[in-house]
Amino acid sequence: MDPRLQIIDRRMAGVRRILAVTGGKGGIGKSSLAATAALWLARRGERVGLLDLDFCGPSTHVILGIRDARPVEDGGLVPAIAQGLRFMSIVHFIDDRPAPLRGQEISNALIELLAITRWGDLDWLVIDMPPGFSDPLLDAARLLGRAEYLVVTTPSVLTTETVRKALQLFRELRLPVLGVVENMHRGDEPPLAAQLAGFDVPLLGAIPFDDAYEAALGDVERLAHTTFMRAVGRIVDAITARRD
Ligand SMILES: Nc1ncnc2c1ncn2[C@@H]1O[C@H](COP(=O)(O)OP(=O)(O)O)[C@@H](O)[C@H]1O
């Protein structure tokens, strides 16, 4: 067995809960949800880490306006503190260029990143998971045994179809799903509950389409006042109230 796998468990020993944000399609708000959920929790006074595992397009650093927060080497890599949270991203290793990593290389990079990062004691580690439901996601899920999943969808039938497949997959793999979040909701649309019928998974809430969100990207003070982040905050509060 790869000795790094045991190290990962040890590295995560001080992390109370792992919140993994996932969803089938690109462009549905996974990174936005992960980044603002982490920011919300940090502003609530919790000890929070944010880990960006999107090998194709890491973007949580852009959302939170994190520029020079490189991890420091000290018996492993210690994440820098930025915007009140401990931040680690694959972007530190690929320097904003498209990642040339493929297949087994992604797997190795994932193991390496998880095995060297020293998170210390955290209430929450929020993870922007690899997009899609293929090998990188499955690898990450295997390595992060105790993660709890938030599945993002949008009102589009194109997204909800992949979410149904995802929920089936999560059930088969026995991965705990906290619930589904509907992003980019528009007021006149019917709720998604019917699409989730047959799955024992709650619809945790909806985030409205927010015209002001794009302009707030990179500026945490503006983000904190968006309808987007307030909706995320309500969902996060509901999750923590349920399980704390
Ligand atoms: N609720 C929303 N209202 C307005 N724009 C949104 C909303 N959610 C996401 N976006 C925009 O959609 C795009 C994709 O979001 P992102 O978080 O990068 O998705 P993903 O990580 O799933 O690819 C971004 O340009 C983001 O600004």
Ligand SMILES: [Mg+2]
């Ligand atoms: Mg993303």
